[in-house]
Amino acid sequence: MMGLPGGCLMIVLKANKKRKAMTISREELKERLAQLPRLQLASLPTPLEELKRLSAHLAGPQIWVKRDDLTGLAFGGNKIREFEYQIAQAVEQGYDVLVHSAAAQSNQSRQTAAVAAKLGLSAVVVGRDDAHAQTQGNLLLTHLFGAEVDLPAPEEQAQAVAAKMAALTAAGHRPFHTSSDARIFRSVAYVDGALELLAQCEEQGVAPAAIYLCSGAHTHVGLVVAFKALGVDMRVVGISPSPRDDREAAEGHLALARECAAVLGLDLSLKVEDFESYAAFVGPDYGVVTPEGREALHLLAQQEGLLLDPSYTSKAMAGLLAHVRAGWWRSEQSLIFLHTGGTPALFAYAKDLGY
Incomplete structure (x- = not known):
């Protein structure tokens, strides 16, 4: 795993640890972000749109969607925004191969391959021969972007990734794994993404009580760090796409948040309770369509013409819908749903969705 490159750490505050952490202005936070290397990959800002028909259908709070499925490159998604900072580290340090390994229909594999193509780098994807390994959806796009693709059996994937990284290094290449290397960036x-969202909320007169998202780790962490740094009172409600213990997930998010704050020189008082994440909507496993996710996917498509994906955003929306129906939120409140993308996977899930 890469460490933080020299010159990328902001000034770390060294005052008495007992003093209370202070908030900073948006302008100061922007200045700190501006000192970091960054690529221009995404079409920003992404829209913030009101879901009027869905809100009326639920007879609950006003629901808005932040369209990070529209970040532009390779059918968009949150990773394109994240890669502007993360892969900038690879470019700065002369890495020449972008590597990723996950499920056959991985959104991040697709986006890794696309960014490599745009930057003139090589891409290697070590997926796995799972239930959705047909050349359709994300896997088709990964091939189209010119990546070298290998799909070993699931139990052989970890060994195959290690072997490929070693072989690339032995051949004189510098491989950069987009899941682990410089991951904190x-x-x-999404500290930067939070600034973008807050500006849009002000422009459109939206005062959200909470933002919902599918929470793996980094997008969720960036939002919390930004809101803490700015003194913004907004709940960030994460819905996990994978089975995990909610408390352990929060502890992992806390560790990442402290690392993120250190990169930006932020003196924050962070605690495990700041990270709200629920694995109750995963279903049997990652990537398995649930009845609640299927209902959410159909509801958004038919009420708003808005497509969700089967593994991430449909389950996050299922969580939001369940919480609204359970009375978590009042009708005068507003909620934002962060759409993190993933829709190309739909084309590999027709049977799972009943078609």
């Missing part, structure tokens, strides 16, 4: 990217 993916959280940093």
Whole structure:
């Protein structure tokens, strides 16, 4: 795993640890972000749109969607925003191969391959021969972007990734794994994303009580760090796409948040309770369509013409819908749903969705 490159750390505050952490202005936070290397990959800002028909259908709070599925490159998604900061580290340090390994229909594999193509780098994807390994959706796009693709059996994937990284290094290449190398800069990217969102909320007169998102780690962490740094009172409600213990997930997010804050020289009082994440909507496993996710996917498509994906955003929306129906939120409140993308996977899930 890469460490933080020299020159990228901001000034770390060294005052008495007992003093209370202070908030900073948006302008100061922007200045700190501006000192970091950054690529221009995404079409920003992404829209903030009101979901009027969905809100009326639920007879609950006003629901808005932040369209990070529209970041532009390679059918968009949150990773394109994150890669502006993360892969900037690879470019700065002369890495020449972008590597990723996950499920056959991985959104991040697709986006890794696309960014490599745009930057003139090589891409290697070590997926796995799972239930959705047909050449469709994200896997088709990964091939189209020119990546070298290998799909070993799931139990052989970890060994195959290690072997490929070693072989690339032995051949004189410098491979950069987009899941692990300089990973904290993916959280940093959503500190910037939070600034963009807050400006849009002010422009449109939206005062959200909470923002919902599918929470793996980095997008969630970046939002919390930004809101803490700015003194913004907004709940960030994460819905996990994978089975995990909610408390352990929060502890992991806390560790990442402290690392992210250190990169930006932020003196924050962070605690595990700041990270709200629920694994109750995962279903049997990652990537398995649930009845609640299927209902959310159909509801958004038919009420708003808005497409969700089967593994991430449909489950996050299922969580939001369940909380609204359970009375978590009043009708006069507003909620934002952060759409993190992933829709190309739909084309590999027709049977799972009942078609």
